[in-house]
Amino acid sequence: MLRPLFAAFAAFLAAAPALAQTPEEASSAVVLMYHRFGETGIPSTNIRTEQFERHLEKLAEGGYRVAPLEEIAAAIKARQPIPPKTVAITVDDAYASALHVAWPRLKARGWPMTIFVATEAVDRGTRGYLTWDQLRQMAKEGVAIGAHSEAHGHMAKLSAAEAEADMKRANARFQAELGFVPKLFAYPYGEASSATVAAARKLYVAAFGQHSGVADAADDPWFLPRFALNERYGDDDRFRVLVGALPLPVTDVTPASPTLSANPPMFGFTVTDPALPLRNLRCYATPETKTTTDILGNRVEVRMEKPFPGTRGRLNCTLPGRDGRWHWYGRLFYLPEGVRLPGVKDD
Numbered sequence: 001m002l003r004p005l006f007a008a009f010a011a012f013l014a015a016a017p018a019l020a021q022t023p024e025e026a027s028s029a030v031v032l033m034y035h036r037f038g039e040t041g042i043p044s045t046n047i048r049t050e051q052f053e054r055h056l057e058k059l060a061e062g063g064y065r066v067a068p069l070e071e072i073a074a075a076i077k078a079r080q081p082i083p084p085k086t087v088a089i090t091v092d093d094a095y096a097s098a099l100h101v102a103w104p105r106l107k108a109r110g111w112p113m114t115i116f117v118a119t120e121a122v123d124r125g126t127r128g129y130l131t132w133d134q135l136r137q138m139a140k141e142g143v144a145i146g147a148h149s150e151a152h153g154h155m156a157k158l159s160a161a162e163a164e165a166d167m168k169r170a171n172a173r174f175q176a177e178l179g180f181v182p183k184l185f186a187y188p189y190g191e192a193s194s195a196t197v198a199a200a201r202k203l204y205v206a207a208f209g210q211h212s213g214v215a216d217a218a219d220d221p222w223f224l225p226r227f228a229l230n231e232r233y234g235d236d237d238r239f240r241v242l243v244g245a246l247p248l249p250v251t252d253v254t255p256a257s258p259t260l261s262a263n264p265p266m267f268g269f270t271v272t273d274p275a276l277p278l279r280n281l282r283c284y285a286t287p288e289t290k291t292t293t294d295i296l297g298n299r300v301e302v303r304m305e306k307p308f309p310g311t312r313g314r315l316n317c318t319l320p321g322r323d324g325r326w327h328w329y330g331r332l333f334y335l336p337e338g339v340r341l342p343g344v345k346d347d
Helices: 002-015 049-061 070-079 098-108 121-124 132-140 160-177 195-203 236-243
Strands: 026-032 088-093 116-119 144-147 184-186 206-208 250-254 267-271 281-284 291-296 299-304 312-320 328-333
Touching: 026 070, 026 236, 049 184, 049 206, 049 236, 070 088, 070 184, 070 206, 088 098, 098 132, 116 184, 121 160, 132 144, 132 160, 144 160, 160 195, 160 312, 195 206, 236 312, 281 299, 299 312
Parallel strands: 026 088, 088 116, 116 144, 144 184, 184 206
Antiparallel strands: 250 267, 267 299, 281 312, 291 299, 312 328
């Protein structure tokens, strides 16, 4: 289902004329997320080297501006203009291939990279991970180091105090090994709760999840979206759609917390741009579950036919824009064990 969908996105984008920067684009940027590069065995968190090289070529050919993530986060928080076609490249988990494969290619183009590091894996000398010596060298060469917790656990399960304690332990290791504490944070697995976000708010300038969408001034700066790329979802059509995406300007989002108290959620939001043709809006749940979208004026309500299975679920809403680029809004939800909509029994 997803591959034909992205092919349709790309065809729509290619056929439309390029227009001037939209109001939504003026305060937004696309943030890309990778894990491993050119590795084998775990395609869900790996991008093949040739795929990554094509991504960089398309950014260069398309005239995209690859900017430091901290610069983007600061502009979003201050609601300052962001140059058009701005993109940031981020890497999670500190696998060694970020140094051996990704960084030389980015460095050759003069492009920045942010790597989010979970300190416990580095301290243990985990096979396939970077060492502190390598991270020090990368920092000297201009790689931005972000925090990714100490233990890389499911932090949405933790209380605010427990999450803050984990973050502080990681920060102590960064200070001891690198001589500084990172300003940016990325939630392990992209999972967060209101308590987790509150802890990150106390310790970092901004924080990022793994839910799809374009980062903009309407977002919570401590739970900004990123587009994830891997072998299966790293083809040229999808990449072209993602880097050209625009935010869907929303407010009054329910549920406000990414941790669900009912499953399926009663999901809804209000679109703030009255000129957008909401009749063309489509919302999708993953794992794939049939959804119904009701639109009343500028209010959108999305209902799922079945609950999310497991502990996580995603909802993505997309809308073709006036210039052929797609407006995109996504959420990742965390489901505590046993959460079900009243009246719905577990199998």
